Structures are given as structure tokens and as C-alpha cells.
Amino acid sequence: MISGTFRCFVAVAAMLAATVALSRPFFDPRAEKRVALDVDPAFMAQPRDPACQAAQLVSTGGPAPRHPHTLAVRWAGYSNFELAYGGKIILLDAYFDRGSNYPPLGFAARDVRRADVILIGHGHFDHMSDAASVGIRTGATIVGASLTTDKLAAQEVPAAQMRTVTGRGGELLRFDGFSVEPILARHGQPDPQVTTVLEGALAALSAEPGAAQEAEERAIRARGVSDPRVIAEGTIAYLITLDSGFRIMYRDSGGRVTDQEKAAMARAGGVDLALVAVTAEYLMPLTARQALEHMRLYKPEVYMPAHHDAPIGGRRSLWRATEPLFQALKDDNPNLVTVSRGYREPVCFNTDANVAHGHP
């Protein structure tokens, strides 16, 4: 028979546990697999952090993380992400004013008023069309391949503000609070049989774009690069290492992995977070095959997909399904945590708990 005192003790303990669970600063997605994260007293003692709840980019005026080692990640459509960490803002790609044929992001390029560094994965318009205007307004350092920075120079971004990289090694960029290793990647080359059939079907089911919409799209496209060299020379993956040791791999196109990526990952071993574009082949066996190649190389603890949303009508108006992709990745690695949120919704990481907690 359980005594009344013991029952009371159990009730109080349960209440305390519930209070602690409610008062943690945010939910780190790694806590799904690692209970230790949620019992770290230093972490649990932090107050609830509004930066990890607000659906507003820090660069557009949202709250910055309170703790210097809290990383807030926000997806902003296609391969755009914002990383807020240690009082700094890193933008990954810059394609915000996508036009009236896209679901609204909830902010415009002109609302982005603060950024320290902008990393551009490659120069296609749907990755860089707002890099020049945002870069000029914020004064952020913009990093990209020469195809990308040449295009920025043509849009009057001062040379002193840009870092041109090849990703072929020896280019480690050090910033206050983090470093960035550019790595030559490769742009996606989807099977034309798949894209022709699917995009043709989607176009047949959509209204023809009007003249105004075509003009709008032309203006946006003009702020990006269309050069076949983007595939093999102009696509850069970035390995970002925060001063807390937390590592992020960012890759904004779903192409095959390169020898440079293999060499970089042989040194790094693995990453905490991978932000990687889903390949443009739509069909699950094909998107999963490419994502498996990426995840087996980067060995992330958490994967957030990119480039899976789509216009509202027309040839490419189909979101790329993430659940079947997540399932295939988890069948391959049951420890993987997959996270996909809506536009601007924060995902926060306690970066004090990373490599020190047994990551390879």
C-alpha cells in the first residue's frame, strides 16, 4: 500500500517536472532523441526566450536570442534561412520578393534592415535576386562564387563588401563569433524526363500567366545569373562553425556531392544541423536517393529541408513532399531528427550541447 506522504511526494515531483518543462527557454529539436538536453540545469534555468517563439525574422525587427549560445534558425522560403546567433545575423541566400505568383513570405526584401553576413549558394535568381539590395542597405559582407559576386558588382555592390570564393580549399572566412568554410558543391541536374512530364502537366492545369505577371518575373530573373557554369563552378556549400562548436552544413541545391565536399566532411566528421535543398525531381525515390547521399556524407543530427515550396500556379507549382523523404532518411538512420516549419517560424538550438555530447 502506498502511503499518503509518498503519494503527495509523487504529486509534487510531477508538478515540479511539469513546471520545469513549461519554463524551459525553448524546445531544442535534438531533445527528441537526447533527454539529457532537457535536464541540463543551466539550460533549464534560462527564462523563456521570445526569440524562439516569434514568427518574425530578427533581420526584420524580431527579437534576437537572449543567450549568446542560442541559435535561432528560420526558413524563409526556397533555400532562404536566417541564422541569429551571438548578436549576429547570417542570411543564407536572398530571394524574398518572389512575385505575386508565390505564397507570401510575410515580409519583403525592403523589411530586411539588419544582417552581418550573406552567404549565397549560387547565382540563379531564385537564390540571389535580393542579395544586392539587402547587402547595400545592411552593409553585410556577401560571400559567393565569382559568377555570383560579378552579378552583384553589376548591381552596384561595393567590391570591399564582397568575398569571392571558389570552394576549392584554403578559404576559411573568420567572422566575430563564427567561421565559414566555402566548399565547391554541384548544382542539381534533375532527370529531364521527370521534370518535362511533371512541369508540362502542371502548366496544362494552370492559367496562362498574364502580361503583368510575366513582366514582374522578368524583372526578378534579371537580378540573377543564367550561365551554364553555375552547375559545376558556381555552386558553393558552406560549413559554418559557431564559436560554441556547433556546426551547420548549408547547401542550396540538390546536386551530387563533390570530391571537395567529401574531403571537407572527412575532416569535420559530421555536423549538428544540415540545411539542404531537396532535389527538383519531385518523385520520392529520386528525391530520397539524393538526400540519402547528402545525409550519409554530412552525418547531421538534425536535418531541415530547403527549396521544397513552390509558386501558386504554372510549371513548377508543386511543393516537393518532405514526409516521404524524412521517412526514407529515418529508415537509413533512426537517430536523425527531421524538422520542417512554416515560413519565419523559429527553430532554436542550445549550442552549448553539441560536439561535447558525443557527436562524432
Ligand SMILES: [Zn+2]
Ligand atoms: Zn539553381
